[in-house]
Amino acid sequence: MAVFLTKESKVLVQGMTGGEGMKHTRRMLAAGTNVVGGVNPRKAGQTVDFDERAVPVFGAVAEGMRATGADVTVVFVPPAFAKSAVVEAADAGIGLAVVITEGIPVHDSVAFTSYAKEKGTRIIGPNCPGLITPGQSNAGIIPADITRSGRVGLVSKSGTLTYQLMYELRDIGFSTCVGIGGDPVVGTTHIDCLAAFQDDPDTELIVLIGEIGGDAEERAAAYIRDHVTKPVVGYIAGFTAPEGKTMGHAGAIVSGSSGTAQAKKEALEAAGVKVGNTPTETARLVLDRLETGA
Amino acid sequence: MDLYEHQARGLFQEHGIPVPRAEVTDSPQGAREIARRLGGRVVVKAQVKTGGRGKAGGVRLAADPPAAELTARQILGMDIKGHTVGKVMLAQPVDIEAEFYVSYVLDRAAGRFLAIASAEGGMDIEEVAASRPEAVARIHIDPVEGVTSAKAGEIADAAGLPARTVDVLVRLWQVLVREDAVLVEVNPLVRTRQGEILALDGKVTLDDNARFRQARWGDESVAHDDPLEAAAAAKGLNYVKLEGEVGIIGNGAGLVMSTLDVVAGCGARPANFLDIGGGASARVMADGLSVILSDPAVKSVFVNVFGGITACDAVADGIVQALEAVELTKPLVVRLDGNNAVRGRAILDGRAHPLVQQATTMDGAARRAAQLANTS
Numbered sequence: 001m002a003v004f005l006t007k008e009s010k011v012l013v014q015g016m017t018g019g020e021g022m023k024h025t026r027r028m029l030a031a032g033t034n035v036v037g038g039v040n041p042r043k044a045g046q047t048v049d050f051d052e053r054a055v056p057v058f059g060a061v062a063e064g065m066r067a068t069g070a071d072v073t074v075v076f077v078p079p080a081f082a083k084s085a086v087v088e089a090a091d092a093g094i095g096l097a098v099v100i101t102e103g104i105p106v107h108d109s110v111a112f113t114s115y116a117k118e119k120g121t122r123i124i125g126p127n128c129p130g131l132i133t134p135g136q137s138n139a140g141i142i143p144a145d146i147t148r149s150g151r152v153g154l155v156s157k158s159g160t161l162t163y164q165l166m167y168e169l170r171d172i173g174f175s176t177c178v179g180i181g182g183d184p185v186v187g188t189t190h191i192d193c194l195a196a197f198q199d200d201p202d203t204e205l206i207v208l209i210g211e212i213g214g215d216a217e218e219r220a221a222a223y224i225r226d227h228v229t230k231p232v233v234g235y236i237a238g239f240t241a242p243e244g245k246t247m248g249h250a251g252a253i254v255s256g257s258s259g260t261a262q263a264k265k266e267a268l269e270a271a272g273v274k275v276g277n278t279p280t281e282t283a284r285l286v287l288d289r290l291e292t293g294a
Numbered sequence: 295m296d297l298y299e300h301q302a303r304g305l306f307q308e309h310g311i312p313v314p315r316a317e318v319t320d321s322p323q324g325a326r327e328i329a330r331r332l333g334g335r336v337v338v339k340a341q342v343k344t345g346g347r348g349k350a351g352g353v354r355l356a357a358d359p360p361a362a363e364l365t366a367r368q369i370l371g372m373d374i375k376g377h378t379v380g381k382v383m384l385a386q387p388v389d390i391e392a393e394f395y396v397s398y399v400l401d402r403a404a405g406r407f408l409a410i411a412s413a414e415g416g417m418d419i420e421e422v423a424a425s426r427p428e429a430v431a432r433i434h435i436d437p438v439e440g441v442t443s444a445k446a447g448e449i450a451d452a453a454g455l456p457a458r459t460v461d462v463l464v465r466l467w468q469v470l471v472r473e474d475a476v477l478v479e480v481n482p483l484v485r486t487r488q489g490e491i492l493a494l495d496g497k498v499t500l501d502d503n504a505r506f507r508q509a510r511w512g513d514e515s516v517a518h519d520d521p522l523e524a525a526a527a528a529k530g531l532n533y534v535k536l537e538g539e540v541g542i543i544g545n546g547a548g549l550v551m552s553t554l555d556v557v558a559g560c561g562a563r564p565a566n567f568l569d570i571g572g573g574a575s576a577r578v579m580a581d582g583l584s585v586i587l588s589d590p591a592v593k594s595v596f597v598n599v600f601g602g603i604t605a606c607d608a609v610a611d612g613i614v615q616a617l618e619a620v621e622l623t624k625p626l627v628v629r630l631d632g633n634n635a636v637r638g639r640a641i642l643d644g645r646a647h648p649l650v651q652q653a654t655t656m657d658g659a660a661r662r663a664a665q666l667a668n669t670s
Contacts, residue, residue, distance in 0.1 A: 105504035143602035158548020237551035248547025
């Protein structure tokens with residue numbers, strides 16, 4: 001079953017005809033994603049050939065949805081145009097918008113996440129690698145060939161840490177991996193993913209990867225304590241990050257006593273989550289837990 | 295990006311928020327002249343991007359222009375929590391009758407901006423919020439509506455601020471939105487004995503992501519205190535200088551943060567954060583290596599790359615090319631994992647550089663890099 005994305009998902013790509021859009025649409029198709037169209041008002045009516053598959057370009061998201069029944073859009077448009085692209089997708093009534101674009105001003109993210117919520121559109125991202133349900137569909141830029149389908153659900157702020165864990169646990173495999181993004185404001189949170197994995201019969205264990213900044217992990221810990229019965233294994237990055245310096249992601253900053261890795265680790269452990277000290281140790285905790293039976 | 299107090303004051307003034315008369319200078323002589331223009335008696339304030347400058351002696355009253363010069367001489371060059379004072383602002387003193395606190399901050403969990411206001415300004419708002427939470431009003435702002443006069447009135451009422459602060463609350467929201475700020479804070483906002491409302495001190499943090507549409511920000515505002523950070527920024531690298539001996543290069547912010555932690559767990563201190571991004575191209579690798587090798591504190595370098603979209607053989611080619619462009623002077627430990635890892639490792643083995651060694655796991659590579667740093 002997986003969460004948010006299955007082989008039934010019909011995917012549009014906003015910004016498909018740009019460099020990144022072309023590259024990753026090809027990769028998504030190779031991973032089995034049912035990409036049904038691209039969106040670019042200036043290239044409407046054209047088709048783009050990806051190996052054996054010709055993908056039509058629509059002038060608007062609504063038009064693409066009418067023609068194909070698309071229910072997911074992946075957004076690659078540049079930061080200056082990302083807000084209007086997401087608003088357009090929400091107005092068209094699409095169910096899921098995966099916003100890959102990095103560097104979107106936070107006022108724009110606040111505006112479009114709030115707008116999409118009103119319209120009933122789930123946003124994943126921005127500044128995220130997207131999500132993958134291995135063997136079924138891949139919406140975004142996650143490398144599909146480093147893992148396989150299985151029974152672990154994964155939620156993470158970080159792309160490369162997601163890939164690292166996907167690779168370390170490639171023999172076990174994943175139901176769905178969701179990269180929620182490293183920006184201060186994101187549309188889908190750790191908690192949203194925990195809730196979805198808890199309800200997903202294909203997910204047996206959940207891996208939660210967090211990093212410094214904000215209090216999303218602390219909130220996730222409280223949610224786990226009250227609502228999650230499946231085993232959760234955690235990892236937090238950024239123990240050595242000094243206060244006041246942004247570590248790559250716009251959201252990854254320790255301000256005063258808040259947002260530290262230690263506080264996040266303690267909150268998760270207090271909620272019964274086993275937390276690894278390194279990605280490799282985290283993978284081992286997952287294996288141990290699955291072997292002893294959850 | 296944090297602004298200096300005098301820059302924040304400038305933005306407040308542009309948006310019609312009343313501020314005391316003030317000017318900024320980097321010289322004691324300049325301070326004397328400014329004090330004369332402002333009527334003699336002035337407050338001399340260190341311009342640093344950190345709190346607690348008052349306690350550190352960075353804010354002092356000077357009775358006349360010669361005293362202002364002397365005080366500026368003492369404050370300029372002072373170290374406040376690791377920040378060297380390069381400029382002072384001189385401001386006309388104000389007769390304070392009451393001090394308030396107002397700010398708009400990003401509430402990440404709610405995905406909205408939050409107005410925070412209190413009639414107990416002038417001190418650390420976190421302390422007030424902790425000891426007397428009822429004294430601090432917190433009201434979320436709808437992103438479409440923004441702060442109208444009605445909303446500002448609601449905030450002022452909830453915090454017990456005088457009605458005359460409503461105009462400041464509306465204008466402060468305009469600063470936040472029009473300047474693409476993620477934080478605007480006035481602390482204290484004061485009522486003088488003459489009945490004026492004035493923003494006495496302020497803090498503004500701008501959103502780096504909005505640089506493309508805020509052309510007037512210029513380069514001055516992103517000045518890096520650290521020369522290595524400045525050199526890295528000039529090359530477009532995502533680099534943060536730290537205090538240790540193991541240079542770190544990795545791809546992806548999360549993986550690099552994790553790499554720092556794993557190195558620290560092996561008993562060594564990371565010298566930097568450097569994320570060369572998913573592509574890990576030869577040019578970026580060479581630029582990154584040259585910045586790290588120019589750091590005299592670095593004793594070993596750990597390159598930690600996970601080959602996802604860019605497979606490890608391409609990354610290994612990039613490292614080999616980078617080794618042609620940069621003279622390696624310190625031992626380099628490389629860990630390649632992910633797609634085509636075996637081929638990538640073979641390429642590096644083939645290059646057989648005497649200072650390059652490989653490890654197959656992240657933990658093993660970190661141990662090796664830490665050992666090399668601790669024994670050299």
